Amino acid sequence: MAGNAAEPGRSVTSRALAVLGAFDEEHRRLGLTELAARAGVPVATAHRLVGELVAWGALSRTGSGKYVVGRRLWDIGLLAPVHTGLGQIASPYLHDLYGATGATVHLAVRDGRRALYVDRLAGHASVPAVSAIGSRLPLHATGVGKVLLAHAPADVQGAVLDDLPRLTPYTVSQPGRLRRQLEKVREEDFATTVEEMTLGACSAAVPIRAGGEVVAALGVVVARFARDRARLVGALQVAARGIGRGITGPAADRPASTGRKSTVARGGPELRECGP
Structure with missing residues (x-):
């Protein structure tokens, strides 16, 4: 078993990445059970991985007990x-x-x-x-x-x-x-x-x-x-x-600041509704 994982063929790294990959635009806050289900890992495994990811800063725990993507991932991104x-x-x-x-x-x-x-x-x-x-x-x-x-x-x-x-x-x-x-x-x-x-x-x-x-x-x-x-x-x-x-x-x-002459004439007409 890869990385001594409880699941054949899945390394610790792949499971940790699956936990992070459980988050998307429609799932920004996840409880532990939902997180485990979306990642395809047992709840006990998710609990251990989430603890390590929170300690590292990849995830954060909210006051409601749910988890969100941590600031450290944003910094790296x-x-x-x-x-x-x-x-x-x-x-x-x-x-x-x-x-x-x-x-x-x-x-x-x-x-x-x-x-x-x-x-x-x-x-x-x-x-x-x-x-x-x-x-x-x-x-x-x-x-x-x-x-x-x-x-x-x-x-x-x-x-x-x-x-x-x-x-x-x-x-x-x-x-x-x-x-x-x-x-x-x-x-x-x-x-x-x-x-x-x-x-x-x-x-x-x-x-x-x-x-x-x-x-x-x-x-x-x-x-x-x-x-x-x-x-x-x-x-x-x-x-x-x-x-x-x-x-x-x-x-x-390469442009270093916004101090150039604007590419668009300022003060254009007001835009209100869609049209052709």
């Missing part, structure tokens, strides 16, 4: 290249876009069949969005997701097209229609959604390229497009090119 590289380079551009539009701004990469949100800026006046830093949302229902899906490998596209859950009455859940939209995204180099992930929210997004490859997507969420879609897409494309240059260029050329 921030060391991942997706944060230290892409996130740092993109940050000034995200702040420019947010300052100019007041819209929720997203930076995302593809993680399997989901869009992983690397960074997000929003204020009290921003349109409510379900995204959060570190969250994963469906590729087919978000602006950044459609951009990433349009440039994903064929097997990923096929898997997503085979399973298109309807999240709102306006979510595109027909494979043929989504396939045509993805072709249009590749042709026009941007994607849009209208209330497909959240009612009352529209999004526009563009690809970020480095070395000729799409490595991420940059998007905004607004209440409506009206006549501002072209302006928003243009601003996103300018920012995306800057981020791409920062990823591939020398360190001296």
